[in-house]
Amino acid sequence: xxxxxxxxxxxxxxxxxxxxxxxxxxxxxxxxxxxxxxxxxxxxxxxxxxxxxxxxxxxxxxxxxxxxxxxxxxxxxxxxxxxxxxxxxxxxxxxxxxxxxxxxxxxxxxxxxxxxxxxxxxxxxx
Numbered sequence: 630x631x632x633x634x635x636x637x638x639x640x641x642x643x644x645x646x647x648x649x650x651x652x653x654x655x656x657x658x659x660x661x662x663x664x665x666x667x668x669x670x671x672x673x674x675x676x677x678x679x680x681x682x683x684x685x686x687x688x689x690x691x692x693x694x695x696x697x698x699x700x701x702x703x704x705x706x707x708x709x710x711x712x713x714x715x716x717x718x719x720x721x722x723x724x725x726x727x728x729x730x731x732x733x734x735x736x737x738x739x740x741x742x743x744x745x746x747x748x749x750x751x752x753x754x755x
Contacts (some may be wrong), residue, residue: 630655630744634724637749640714644753648709650724650746658683658702660744661727661736664709666720666751673723673739677709681732691717714753721748 636648648664650657663678677698679686686698697710707724725742736742 630657630660630726632724632726632744632746634722634746634749637722637751639752639754642715642753642755644714645710645712646714646751648711648722648724648749648751650707650709652705652707652726656702657700657705657707657726659728661730661734662698662700662707663725663727663736663742664698664707665723665725665739666718667723667748668720671720675737675739676722678735678737680735681728681730685733685735687735687737711751714751716753716755719751719753721750723748 631653633651661681664676665673666676667673677688695713699708724746726744727736727742
């Protein structure tokens with residue numbers, strides 16, 4: 630599967646953005662999907678994810694209540710809705726997909742994801 634991330638941009642603190650991750654080649658619904666971000670000088674961190682079944686979700690503490698991960702199987706797309714953005718959310722955001730796990734398992738580590746999108750830059754100004 631190939632992943633294409635988009636939707637990043639420049640937004641003021643308190644604003645919103647919706648990132649999209651469009652899959653091609655295979656249906657996204659068979660994969661566990663995660664959104665990661667990497668700020669300059671920092672390691673890539675998992676922001677949000679859901680299991681292959683879609684029943685289980687994960688959010689890192691700093692985005693809980695502000696970000697929502699979702700999937701539209703008809704459009705073969707995964708979204709990350711980001712509200713109440715803060716300057717510390719500034720980073721390059723990546724979507725990733727993995728399939729080598731149970732259907733209700735969240736993938737937390739980068740090495741367990743098999744496919745990656747190219748990244749989209751989110752800049753939040755104060």
